[in-house]
Amino acid sequence: MGKAARKRAYILEKAKGVFMEKGFIAVTMKDIVDACNISRGGLYLYFSSTEEVFLALFLREAEYEQQRMEIAIWENLPAKEILLDYLEKRKKLILKKSPSLTQAGHEFLTRNSDAQMIKKWQFDGIAEMLRGLILYGIQTKEFKQVDAGTWARHIALFLYGLELTAQSLDLHEGIVDEQINFTIRGLV
Amino acid sequence: MGKAARKRAYILEKAKGVFMEKGFIAVTMKDIVDACNISRGGLYLYFSSTEEVFLALFLREAEYEQQRMEIAIWENLPAKEILLDYLEKRKKLILKKSPSLTQAGHEFLTRNSDAQMIKKWQFDGIAEMLRGLILYGIQTKEFKQVDAGTWARHIALFLYGLELTAQSLDLHEGIVDEQINFTIRGLV
Amino acid sequence: MGKAARKRAYILEKAKGVFMEKGFIAVTMKDIVDACNISRGGLYLYFSSTEEVFLALFLREAEYEQQRMEIAIWENLPAKEILLDYLEKRKKLILKKSPSLTQAGHEFLTRNSDAQMIKKWQFDGIAEMLRGLILYGIQTKEFKQVDAGTWARHIALFLYGLELTAQSLDLHEGIVDEQINFTIRGLV
Amino acid sequence: MGKAARKRAYILEKAKGVFMEKGFIAVTMKDIVDACNISRGGLYLYFSSTEEVFLALFLREAEYEQQRMEIAIWENLPAKEILLDYLEKRKKLILKKSPSLTQAGHEFLTRNSDAQMIKKWQFDGIAEMLRGLILYGIQTKEFKQVDAGTWARHIALFLYGLELTAQSLDLHEGIVDEQINFTIRGLV
């Protein structure tokens, strides 16, 4: 990795904290500059707007997460275990008090309807992944014979909505657990 | 209605368009001034911040909607019909292509955790209403013997998330229908 | 007194409280409007700036005070008693916590070097009055044989300065008494 | 002196002219910006309010003057000569036709009762200094056996008041001389 690439990676890493803290809209170039401890002009050598920073960050995160997921799925672990792991991970994000990258991504989408990549990642990719998992669970008899596509989309949408709203609605852990268990019971 | 009240109502009406267009965070007093075709100072005679405008607007909308709902529920129609009507109404909001006040309300909540009124309206009130409806449906044997509270919260959360995300995710009507029907099938 | 004159007098009375509270510079037409409980436009029917209000007020006060003084002096009271009374009156103004009309007048003079009337009243008139009093006291052998003009101007300047600075310097009563007694001792 | 310090010094120098011209209350950040020929935002890099500018300016001036004074006092010159020099210096300030920083400082104190530094400089410090000088003069038999504290405060107050009022009252040099000589005669 060249020096420039390393600097870009550094900026994205620091920016991630900022976006997780403040969402997307409220973030200014100054926030990122401050978080990175670099000069105002320095940031502009690599990115020329918060949009650009966020897109690059989101792309990086998406690629990374995609890999982690595929590995987990194809390790032949029990479907139920994979699902529980996944839900557990989402639950942590949901219960986090500060905005998540999901929230920032949502704010970004609200203003930039043509950000296909984010759209794909925030929903399509996850729904597809869940569908694969459900089909696999049906095959291993762990799950009921349900319509995998519909269920996958339902879970994806439900979790996405839950993550966006949990903090603003002040949902406590009890309700989040209740809702997640409710979802699993429908499937298993 | 006095002159001042009429002017307030006029401002709220114009501001509604602005909030539906741009959400809450991105709206400035100047946006509202421009939409109303009044002077900068003129707006300050009625409202002194975007927060104040939005709260007044939201309260007005909430009161109006509340009335519509209560009437429908207490007309003793079959539970299933009331639910379908309600879901149909939400579906229309969900499929509307331009941003709704729900999105603006969500942004408001993201920055203003103490806006109890909005929180109540966006979620608590609706969950409670749905719970009453489900209990009523169970009593009339229209619905299965389910945990009314859990289901009510599930539907409320799911619809809220769906409304927030539908446009940004570009969900087409097929998927929205699929998801709504899926929800009803679980209940009936 | 006609209706208009009565209204003018009313406005001046209320404005006096405002100027005593806030000095001259910080007072806005809105402050006066609020204190008078009249409409914005209404005030403009009588005065078209804070300058105008203040000048009218100062003139009125000056005329009133002038009369009181002259009466006291020509009642043939002992010179020392008249002087003590006068100093006692000034002391009260000096120890008052909020700005006095003197302070407001000073602020006015700072911005309007051509306000001869105020200048005359704040200093020349008082010096002249004190000079008459000192001459009278010398004649009645109550005061030493001093240069009446110089002493009069000294006392006038000293009291004026003391009144302006007492609050901002946080002078407590002990120091004010000390300084006033010091002045009297030089004379008697 | 670094570049930033030089710029700060430049701003203070230009601001000094503004404060001497307009006092403190009437000065806006725009006035300072215009006097410095810099951009609106540029000023905010160094100071974020007129208060801040003025305090920095006053501190600088105070430090400079303090040094001059201490040197004069401890050079063991005759007390009378030091006093005359000091009064001569004050007389120049008093007769200067344009407003002085003293007026601005006074306005600042009027609105900002907790500016101890200014209070100390405008009065306490000077009274203390004069007291030391009078005691020294009594010791060398140059001055009469007077109450040094009372006299020191009297002179400090009198000069302060004189400086504030001289221009607004349009006192000509004859009167200022008369008053200063009068003060000296009381002491020597």
Next chain:
DNA sequence: TATGAATGAGTGTTCATTCAT
């Protein structure tokens, strides 16, 4: 006369963006 809604100019303050070093 009297009202008070309405205006718009002026000021404070923040930030994206540029540029000399």
Next chain:
DNA sequence: GATGAATGAACACTCATTCAT
């Protein structure tokens, strides 16, 4: 490449002043 000082546009907010009623 890197810096950070500087700029200026944009927005929040206040207030003197006007004007239709």
